[in-house]
Amino acid sequence: MYAFRKTNHTLIFFPQTLASVSDTVSDIMLQLFLSQPSWKENATDESVEMGKALLNELESVIWSLMLVEGRSECRLWLCNAVAEMRSxxxxxxxxxxxxxxxxxxxxxxxxxxxxxxxxxxxxxxxxxxxxxxxxxxxxxxxxxxxxxxxxxxxxxxxxxxxxxxxxxxxxxxxxxxxxxxxxxxxxxxxxxxxxxxxxxxxxxxxxxxxxxxxxxxxxxxxxxxxxxxxxxxxxxxxxxxxxxxxxxxxxxxxxxxxxxxxxxxxxxxxxxxxxxxxxxxxxxxxxEEEDLMVFLDLLQSYVKPSLQKMDCHDSLDQLLEIILSKCNGNNSLDQLLLLNAVATQSRQLMRFIREEGSQEQKEKVKHVIFQICKPTSPKDRFTPILRECFRRKSSESIKWLGLQSWAFYCYLSEDYRNSSSWENLFACNNISFRKSKTYPILDHDQLQEESEFEQDNRSARNKRKKRQKHRKKKRRDIDFEELNGDEFADVITNRLELYSTSGDWLLSTDGYSSTWSSADLPEHISKHCFFTWMKWVFTE
Structure with missing residues (x-):
């Protein structure tokens, strides 16, 4: 939908047919707010209102599209999410x-x-x-x-x-x-x-x-x-x-x-x-929508996930259950459609806006997301909202948390495209990680195969896909025993560079239980943020 790209500290945010320059940003890494704030501190009314205004503006522009062209698709997302409930x-x-x-x-x-x-x-x-x-x-x-x-x-x-x-x-x-x-x-x-x-x-x-x-x-x-x-x-x-x-x-x-x-x-x-x-x-x-709302109200009495006992890596596929369990029963269908879209259907919502949104709507979403996620004065942007959510513990609080997590999803989807940017993000937000790929320097056969593959100028990811599809490709054999010292060093250096710029990660966010690629990390990170905030707000 959008592409964020940093060039000389300028953020360029553009869809397929759009290229525009946004505000200047600092070198501060994006803060995910994964460290629990002090609930005793009082946020100023001004800071809370500024943060809520941005999130409400994002909600407004989403609904400007979804209420007309995308309402039926929003309903389908909600029904599919309900169908995936396991409890x-x-x-x-x-x-x-x-x-x-x-x-x-x-x-x-x-x-x-x-x-x-x-x-x-x-x-x-x-x-x-x-x-x-x-x-x-x-x-x-x-x-x-x-x-x-x-x-x-x-x-x-x-x-x-x-x-x-x-x-x-x-x-x-x-x-x-x-x-x-x-x-x-x-x-x-x-x-x-x-x-x-x-x-x-x-x-x-x-x-x-x-x-x-x-x-x-x-x-x-x-x-x-x-x-x-x-x-x-x-x-x-x-x-x-x-x-x-x-x-x-x-x-x-x-x-x-x-x-x-x-x-x-x-x-x-x-x-x-x-x-x-x-x-x-x-x-x-x-x-009918009225009957669907009746069903969802009934459903709330059957879903009682215990946030306090949940671990993040066990609960990210239960986000709708968590949302329903924390709604007060007075929520409207519109509100549940929005909460489900931003919290559990991040990819689908982003794709829909990219494919169905007007130029003006895309520009608006781009602008608001940048304002929400820009890495300047991080404590003044979202921490006051978290404190306000903790104080109110309402369905509107869930909406603010969901919108913030979706804004993170959009930002991460387009601005983080290489290993170094992801690993910097992990480090700055105290997310422990390790690479899932190995460095097969001492494995002669595997190194030979990879070196041959590198001569075809293919990525490691494409190589894995080719293997899975059992495609055969003739490659020129390299006899490592015949390489001189400099040639061998060049091969090893090229291999290390390839591994350092690509690959997947095991993260502490899910107990190192899954391998995450750059394509899947934005959704995982944004859902992890949403769950973490929900747990703080509703279990204290």
Whole structure:
């Protein structure tokens, strides 16, 4: 989205089509505020208001874009973040969605989508309900030629074992009840077939005029539509594929008009058996905003992460749970959309502004981020905000912390592009680190391979990708034994320079548990900052 580049102490901040020069900055390294401040010190009203004004300005420019073009995408980010929560048990998720399903007014889109999922994944469960209510399908077939042919035309030909679906039900019922319905069978030939003849040659049913026969049954043989033969043909749920909408409406009536216990039971089982992630991904996005807010309010009672017991490296994927647990229940959907976007969806928000923002909006974001992150008088910029957040402990406090962390993400994404800048940042902010790459000076085979690779003028990162893709490339062999002292020293120097300007790091921020590249560090660092501040503010 943006590129920060230092040239002679001048910060150039430009998107793909923008190049502008910003204020002069000092050589002070960016402060991440990872040392806990003294809460007893009183910040001046002026310093607090100046800091809040910048953060509120950043919020305003984000919403100037997101409220119009990006609201639906913001909602999708929030729903995806909810789907990734790990602390929701099957019992919790069942209670959450059942509360929504039983609430008024009726959540028709939610119910329809849930039934659609049930029909797709567990059609036999729905089929058992349909079989018990098979008489309701009389109207399903009445006057509908396509449905009749789709269900009742599966008669077996010569060499096939048996009829299937509605054809099997029709033939079995006709034989058992031939005294009351055989004359209603319509045949395509010049004369009809007798029961005895068809019993010995079942393939004769292929000559049955299915449409006219079923129409006769609809008018003159009502017993068929509640028969065990017809019910049995419905038990596997295949009938659902003919017209899902009809059966969705049928099940809605059974649930809310008839309050049929069996339907609620299979829905309860379905909600308990599916993963929380699956349910959220398919159900939350179709909720009306008011209903989504109801769901999020309900969700707050189930997420109770203990900030005091959490370590940073165990909690960065639980940021939304932390946010929800600390909201006071009076927050709006807009506020949760913003908090989720800046705290857990840093990359997506930055990408969206880059791709969808106007020139003016990009300029505005650039200017405000620079003002928030410029490394001058660090104690006067954010420490007063932290003290104010500690004092208030409100959802607005979470918003300020989230906006500050996102500003850091944008700044780090574009201004930190080499090893030295990252390592200086680590050192200045008391983040212990070590390089994850080794220096294979004494490994003859590995050094030879890398030296050959260096002649192709490729980076170590590209080499690793080529290895993973099993690409083959001919390279000129180097015999290290034939190199003289200066030549060997040059190879070693080149290798060390390559390793010193690239590579990944293991950091104390997550207990050295993961390897971080320059591409991933901005998000990790910004989330680490947000979690650290939240822990200070809400656990003291």
């Amino acid at each position: 929701i048990t099957p019992r919790n998720q069942r209670e959450l969605f059942m509360t929504l399903l039983r609430s008024k007014p009726l959540k028709q889109p939610l119910i329809g989508q849930l039934l659609q999922l049930l029909f797709q994944k567990e059609p036999q469960k729905a089929g058992l309900i349909i079989a018990k209510k098979c008489f309701l399908l009389e109207n399903f077939f009445k006057g509908n030629r396509n449905r009749i042919l789709q269900w009742f035309s599966y008669f077996a030909g010569t060499g096939y074992v048996d009829h299937t679906k509605g054809a099997k039900a029709l033939s079995q019922f006709a034989f058992v009840n031939r005294d009351i319905c055989w004359e209603e069978l319509e045949w395509k030939g010049k004369h009809g077939q007798s029961p005895a003849m068809v019993a010995t040659k079942p393939h004769y049913f292929l000559d049955l005029d299915v449409e006219r026969t079923v129409e006769n049954f609809l008018e003159y043989v009502p017993e068929f539509w509640s028969s065990k033969e017809f019910a049995e043909s419905l038990r596997d749920g295949d009938i659902l594929t003919i017209d899902n909408n009809f059966f969705i409406n049928m099940f809605v009536d059974l649930m809310y008009k008839d309050n049929l216990k069996e339907v609620w039971e299979i829905i309860d089982e379905f909600l308990n058996e599916q993963s929380f992630s699956f349910l959220c991904q398919h159900l939350l996005i179709i909720l």
